Amino acid sequence: MNAIDELADSFSRLPGIGKKSATRIAYHLLKGDPAFCHQFARELTTLHERIKQCSVCGVFTETDPCVICSDPLRDHSLICVVEQPQDAAIIDASHEFPGLFHVLGGVIAPLEGVGPDQLNISSLVERIRRDNVKEVIIATNPTVEGDTTALYLQRILSPLGITVSRLASGLPVGGDIEYADKLTLARSFRGRTTL
DSSP: OOHHHHHHHHHHTSTTOOHHHHHHHHHHHHHSOHHHHHHHHHHHHHHHHHOEEOTTTOOEESSSSOHHHHOTTSEEEEEEEESSHHHHHHHHHTTOOOEEEEEOSSOOBGGGTBOGGGSTTHHHHHHHHHTTOOEEEEOOOSSHHHHHHHHHHHHHHGGGTOEEEEOOOOOOTTOOGGGOOHHHHHHHHHTOOOO
């Protein structure tokens, strides 16, 4: 195996990149500017040194606590619970959520050996008790595991005297009803709003 094949093999291990795309990327880098390759290699080499998880919420950050947790203009009484750090980044980029985040680090998935004890749930309960949180919005994915995790969180958080809500799910804007599955349609009807 030569250097191009080794690099293509490494790229093909990344999510969403197949063997053909990986080979195309390797040849593109070989034909491109060597300065870019050196910079790219430096960024990859230092990634784990520069980026860590926030000790408060669990998002990826270069500072601890992260800029979201440190922002005095954010609503600290509102926490959005997400599965992974990238979920928080996507929600934050929408500029629709003014509060803080909490990363679970996954979902309850018994078939994969993931129970509530493997998730960052106890630190969430601590934050709620310590920081005068008034509402927790559960933003897990609308999957069986995401729903199971949301129900579990609702059960343990409701006795704390806070509002526990869940992101609405249903038909996407611009979507056609004829292509929607039964579960999506059912959720759309349950989550309907008054006009």
